Amino acid sequence: MSTRILTVEDDQRIRTAVRLALEEEGWDVEETASGEEALEAFTRTPADVVLIDIMLPGMDGFEVCRSIRRLGDVPIVMVTARSDSHDVVAGLEAGADDYLRKPFDPKELSARIRALLRRIRPDADRPTQIQVDQLEVLPEAGVVRYRGEDVHLTRTEFRLLLELATNPDRVLSREDLLERVWGYDYFGDGRLVDVHVRRLRMKIEPDPANPRYVVTVRGMGYKLQT
Amino acid sequence: MTDATTRLGLGAQISVMFAIGGLFISVLLGGMTLLLTRQQLLDTREDAAAAMAVSNATRLSNQLTPDSSIEDLPTIVDSLTRIEGGQRIIRLADDWLLAPELDRADLPELLVARLADRHSGQMLARVRGEPRFVVGIPLAAFDADYYTISDLSEVERTLDDLRFVLLGTGAVTTILAALLGSWASRRTLRPLRRVREAAEAIAGGRLDTRLGAQADPDLDRLSDSFNEMAEALEGRIQRDARFASDVSHELRSPLTTLMAGVGVLESRRGELSERSQTALDLLVADLERFNRLVNDLLEISGFDAGMAALDLAEVDIARFLEATARGTGRVPLRLPDDSSSIVIVADKRRLARVMSNLLDNAERYGGGATAMALEHDESLRIIVEDEGAGVPVREREAIFERFSRGSAGGRRTDDGGTGLGLSLVVEDLRLHGGRVWVEDRPDGRPGARFVLELPLPREGS
Numbered sequence: 072m073s074t075r076i077l078t079v080e081d082d083q084r085i086r087t088a089v090r091l092a093l094e095e096e097g098w099d100v101e102e103t104a105s106g107e108e109a110l111e112a113f114t115r116t117p118a119d120v121v122l123i124d125i126m127l128p129g130m131d132g133f134e135v136c137r138s139i140r141r142l143g144d145v146p147i148v149m150v151t152a153r154s155d156s157h158d159v160v161a162g163l164e165a166g167a168d169d170y171l172r173k174p175f176d177p178k179e180l181s182a183r184i185r186a187l188l189r190r191i192r193p194d195a196d197r198p199t200q201i202q203v204d205q206l207e208v209l210p211e212a213g214v215v216r217y218r219g220e221d222v223h224l225t226r227t228e229f230r231l232l233l234e235l236a237t238n239p240d241r242v243l244s245r246e247d248l249l250e251r252v253w254g255y256d257y258f259g260d261g262r263l264v265d266v267h268v269r270r271l272r273m274k275i276e277p278d279p280a281n282p283r284y285v286v287t288v289r290g291m292g293y294k295l296q297t
Numbered sequence: 298m299t300d301a302t303t304r305l306g307l308g309a310q311i312s313v314m315f316a317i318g319g320l321f322i323s324v325l326l327g328g329m330t331l332l333l334t335r336q337q338l339l340d341t342r343e344d345a346a347a348a349m350a351v352s353n354a355t356r357l358s359n360q361l362t363p364d365s366s367i368e369d370l371p372t373i374v375d376s377l378t379r380i381e382g383g384q385r386i387i388r389l390a391d392d393w394l395l396a397p398e399l400d401r402a403d404l405p406e407l408l409v410a411r412l413a414d415r416h417s418g419q420m421l422a423r424v425r426g427e428p429r430f431v432v433g434i435p436l437a438a439f440d441a442d443y444y445t446i447s448d449l450s451e452v453e454r455t456l457d458d459l460r461f462v463l464l465g466t467g468a469v470t471t472i473l474a475a476l477l478g479s480w481a482s483r484r485t486l487r488p489l490r491r492v493r494e495a496a497e498a499i500a501g502g503r504l505d506t507r508l509g510a511q512a513d514p515d516l517d518r519l520s521d522s523f524n525e526m527a528e529a530l531e532g533r534i535q536r537d538a539r540f541a542s543d544v545s546h547e548l549r550s551p552l553t554t555l556m557a558g559v560g561v562l563e564s565r566r567g568e569l570s571e572r573s574q575t576a577l578d579l580l581v582a583d584l585e586r587f588n589r590l591v592n593d594l595l596e597i598s599g600f601d602a603g604m605a606a607l608d609l610a611e612v613d614i615a616r617f618l619e620a621t622a623r624g625t626g627r628v629p630l631r632l633p634d635d636s637s638s639i640v641i642v643a644d645k646r647r648l649a650r651v652m653s654n655l656l657d658n659a660e661r662y663g664g665g666a667t668a669m670a671l672e673h674d675e676s677l678r679i680i681v682e683d684e685g686a687g688v689p690v691r692e693r694e695a696i697f698e699r700f701s702r703g704s705a706g707g708r709r710t711d712d713g714g715t716g717l718g719l720s721l722v723v724e725d726l727r728l729h730g731g732r733v734w735v736e737d738r739p740d741g742r743p744g745a746r747f748v749l750e751l752p753l754p755r756e757g758s
Binding site: 156177291 | 560
């Protein structure tokens with residue numbers, strides 16, 4: 072079964088052109104013109120990746136993003152037209168995994184989607200179970216437990232935690248994490264890492280304001296503290 | 298207004314005017330005081346001396362007999378009333394009874410001549426260097442004259458003292474007036490200084506600067522007008538910037554469609570005829586340029602509207618430059634040995650664009666960058682060199698202006714650049730508190746050397 076991509080974009084010409092470009096990659100594309108339509112389509116048939124334009128009539132992109140996030144951990148790419156940093160952070164905080172700025176190169180869009188769809192590489196060196204204090208990560212099963220209870224993480228959050236957990240007590244810079252988790256080069260946007268770390272802390276830290284596990288190392292990056 | 302007053306500041310002018318006013322009033326008052334006092338003193342002394350002279354002359358006349366000779370006079374004179382500091386000279390026929398210190402030659406000619414005509418007279422005269430009041434009375438029944446000479450030097454001394462006191466108070470008054478003037482001018486000019494500071498702030502880009510309410514209704518009108526002007530200016534500049542921003546913004550949607558559509562055509566390039574492929578290549582190249590132009594315009598209008606903000610994060614500058622060098626593929630990078638410890642707080646996206654604009658510029662006009670280097674002492678300097686023709690001295694500022702590509706750029710209008718790259722470099726660096734310039738290569742070989750300077754955080758802060 073081929074990969075299904077759900078797009079939400081109110082501009083009909085962009086919608087069609089993006090669908091044509093994505094179909095060139097061999098993916099199935101379902102187009103929707105509004106947030107309401109997109110939620111209905113997603114409930115009917117879940118997609119593998121959702122592409123959401125932030126500027127939508129009616130229900131805005133952030134709201135669509137939050138609603139879909141409640142329905143599952145499907146990777147979400149936000150498309151922003153505004154250049155200010157507020158939209159980017161708000162989109163990521165609404166649950167998006169990555170973002171693109173209009174106008175974007177269709178090749179870049181495909182690369183982003185492929186990076187999000189990537190399966191976690193089986194790694195012979197990686198232990199089958201990583202235990203740090205009360206936090207437990209099972210890489211093969213894709214499961215995280217805190218005090219023995221399952222914690223629900225999105226795929227990107229899980230990848231981020233896994234990278235940190237595979238290298239306990241070693242500082243990973245934002246750039247390292249951008250490359251390993253999102254497949255960006257050095258020039259990726261560090262805010263992706265910051266917002267995802269924040270989201271991750273909300274789920275696994277007993278006190279997210281004073282993190283016990285994922286700690287910030289000033290001037291260097293993040294590390295998982297044992 | 299003369300040149301001298303135009304050169305003097307308003308404040309200094311007010312002080313000088315106050316001082317002149319103070320001086321004028323002190324001179325006027327002092328002069329009048331002196332004049333009136335002198336008149337008053339002299340009148341009193343003269344009246345007393347004249348009255349005494351008349352009374353003495355009468356008594357002398359009564360005691361003289363036609364037979365009296367000069368030898369009889371001292372006895373008579375002794376019985377006459379004396380005035381302090383006064384002396385007398387008496388002529389009887391051809392004989393003179395002189396005062397101990399005075400000679401008949403000391404009598405003023407004019408007075409002697411007047412008495413010769415049998416008229417009495419009085420006058421102020423300087424006798425033996427001293428101011429004196431001389432009264433001359435002819436004794437009607439005899440061939441005799443009676444003169445009294447009163448000393449006025451005491452009056453002169455009093456007036457001298459008074460003059461000295463008045464001069465002192467005049468000087469003090471003038472100085473006080475000047476001080477008062479300078480205080481008043483500072484007070485008066487304070488609102489003007491605020492206006493000046495506000496105008497400078499607006500010129501410096503802080504368009505939201507406004508003047509506060511003033512204590513004086515006249516000044517309130519000035520500050521109201523000033524604020525209205527600033528408001529209008531701010532609105533206008535923001536409208537212009539927003540317009541540019543809106544235009545670029547509206548171009549994003551069609552550009553997205555164009556890029557996706559052209560992307561599809563590119564992936565199906567093989568299906569196209571040769572002519573269509575050539576047309577597609579043209580489309581792709583200019584779409585790329587169009588895209589850059591729209592992005593640059595959006596950035597520039599963001600700066601103009603004062604909306605450009607830094608997304609600050611810690612940047613390991615050595616890693617940043619290594620990644621930049623990797624991106625260009627072939628430009629050698631020179632890093633100092635201790636560069637691995639340098640972490641600056643900066644906007645990585647903007648710095649990356651600065652580097653890409655400089656490398657792009659070197660590509661277009663300098664035959665490609667040939668070296669990148671990092672230097673640091675009090676500040677951080679990133680250097681990009683090429684081996685092109687270099688930039689003539691007179692163009693070294695102009696090339697950083699918008700749509701100005703220097704003479705090299707002018708010759709090649711079809712260079713694919715947007716003409717905004719270097720002006721964005723300037724703005725991005727200014728936002729970081731840094732600057733950029735171009736110079737000759739230090740090794741003397743032809744080529745341009747662009748230097749980016751960024752402030753380094755102080756140790757321990």
